[in-house]
Amino acid sequence: MARRDGRSANQLRPPQVELRPLQRADGSARFRFGDCTVLAAVYGPKEPRTRHRELCDRCTLDVVVRPRVGIPGPQERQMEALLARQLEYVVLATEYPRTQISVIVQMSCCDGSTAAVAGNAAHLALLDAGVAMKATAMCVALGVTWEALVMGEDGDLGKMVKLSPEPVIWPLGVDLEASSGNKGQLDTYRLDPTELEEAQCDALISLSMDGSRNQLVSHISSGAPLDATIWSSCIEAADKSCKACLDTAFSRVSRDAGTARRRHCGTVDRRGAGAVRKGSKRGWQFATG
């Protein structure tokens, strides 16, 4: 089924990455999927705000999510818990004992799959800050819709009828054996749903995948409960799209590293006769013209 913006079911909105939009933070990133934009900043590792938050052998990861308007509420707390789970998997916390790493996530513009965009922004901000991590995990969201196959008048599976608005697990007119395991139902998913598509979905899943180890890092799902086959196809789709996201992040990193390369290459020029340099090469340099 063609989507409103012309994408196929398997297509992500083009991801855009902006690294270091904030100069004063240790690391920051702005990530967007189409219109959905999230800005994340990382401060740390630094001294924990209060002594009792200090862990003796690892760092404390502190995630704060701020909505676009209003005061943070239970949805923001849920997203903080999801991001904390995700980031605790990737960050090598034992490298920074007795410190705190604060990740502040600000929703700029919400247009569907906000949890995934927030996860990506937070991850890229940590990459920008140079915090030690053991993997690169990107996130993507999927919306699952059911279209039930209803027996037509002459007995063949003809008409496809959507039985929403409430999610219905066992569609009417089909017996229980036939409907288990995809026989009676046709489940379709849409990758990276917009806000409008999210409203039409029966279930919404946000998945974070570690591409190099092919592991699922964290997930959050809402809406109707889903069975194992739907989950496995969603995970497979998420794996492939996370790898595609990683390529975009990689091309951004390579563009910034290109400037690092220019610093390094080039001919070495010997000083002219006029300059005099004194002191140790460790840092104290006198130069007179």
Added chain:
Amino acid sequence: MELCLPGDEIPLNGLEPGSGVAVDSDSGRAFATTAGVLRTEDEVRVENLRKRYVPRQGDCVVGIVMGRNADFFKVDIRAPSPAFLPTLAWNGATKRNRPVLEIGTLVYARVEAAHPDLDTELSCVDPDTKKSWNTGEVLLGELKGGLSFEVALSAAQRLLDVDCFILDRLGKDFAYELCVGQNGRVWLSAPTARETVLLLQAIRRSFGMSNVQIEAMVGKMVGLFS
């Protein structure tokens, strides 16, 4: 030039792993822990635009005094926790003759002890000279006047190279004093405020440029401003 992301496997080829590279204790493989450019000179390390400094013993750093006690100064060196500089850790310092630094003073010190679980300790004792701290001839100590600015750690490493192009080129036309800390903080002092700011901008802008571009920029600067 090879780029890597965290989790990418890196072949060590007999070299030691440096900053940004960790070895998995179970399998013995080395993998990158940060994103950046992979450098394999004497050790395998990953270079990126990181700002936070992780203290290492023997580094010379530029810090700002944050607080003081009877026995030590608390110094901010852009590390996760502040460092401590004992008031007697200066050349020729005794209980009656020791420096009194105000809060906000810049100090060039060496990292004596750095362990992730303990507090970092600094020292301004210079073993190379016998002169006392009050003569002002000792390399390590208070940095008076000038201004300080912060750069990325890899940029500070570039400035510390023996043949750093931008510093040599600026030295041909301007007289200045410069002190680069390995923690990314740089102190700069020139005879007039105008020149100091000019040099600051020139050094800041030179980080993304090749030698030819630096030459052109400094030439234009000299033509316009002197």
